[in-house]
Amino acid sequence: MPLFHRTIWGWGLLVLLWGLLPTPTAHAQAAPNPGENIAFLVTFGAKADASWGDDDHTETFFFLVPKQNRQPVYIRVFDPDCGGQHDEAKFGWNTTTEFSLYGGAGTHSGPDARGTDPKGQFRSGTLLSTKTFGAEKTYDNQWYTLGPLNPLTGEFVPDFDGFVFKVIVQGKTGDDGNLYRYFLSSSPTENIPVEGGNAFTYEYSFRLSPQRRTITHLYPFVNDRVVSIKQSNFDLDGDVSLKVFSVAKNGHTATVSGDNVWTSSTHRISEKEHGLSLDLQITSLTKASNDLVFYVTDQYDVALPFFAVPLGGPPRYRYEVDVKIRK
Incomplete structure (x- = not known):
């Protein structure tokens, strides 16, 4: 079977599958996952103006397969073309988008791979396959499958106790916005979850759901070396509110960017x-579509991963009751 295996499935079926599959395992396979409430990932063409919501025309996502799994896995891409009902046209459909799949040593361990900018050796690892999409109607509103993948061809990451693959999406030409989604599956033709699988990124480029008062959740994971975090966001247009929730934070206000600025x-x-995740809650204040970028770093300026399903579960604030006993 070829590494890139095309399958034709509609958007409505994706929603149906999400509804039928058990939770939370099924949701762990979708990126973005329904609990994040993100409309789509977005990557603009290389000629696009940054003010449209994509600062570097590149998105890197990692896919985690538990080390116990020895069965083939597939990374499925929904709507990889740039020219249909979900994508954003600027001056006519003129954009090509490259999807590149990596595995092996360096895929995740390479320092540049975990950076927030496509610089240096961010394409570290072994290139397993690459595919460039234009405005072909064949792929509009359909699924395209990468695989089969032997989990052992990923890079073993001890911190995550599993094998990791990397997909880099880059706008090569044009100025349109390519909107797409992923699903880590055990099937080439259906969205069947890989038990214990997950997906994560170090810089999130996405479109907010275009509904007023909608809340989007981002889940950066905090390891035991973190003393402070710096959340950075780009092109939020001042149209949202942003608060930080965790077991110790009950809605700390965070700074929101304006148009075309960090x-x-x-x-x-x-x-x-x-050892838990934070919950960055973005509340939309308008119904307008908005494409934007987020990343979070620690006190050493090291990027922290956003997991599609938060490690440790969605955080809940723990109220502390001060009880005084009178004598």
């Missing part, structure tokens, strides 16, 4: 937050 804010991390 902004950031720093937040202290307590020991009780170590």
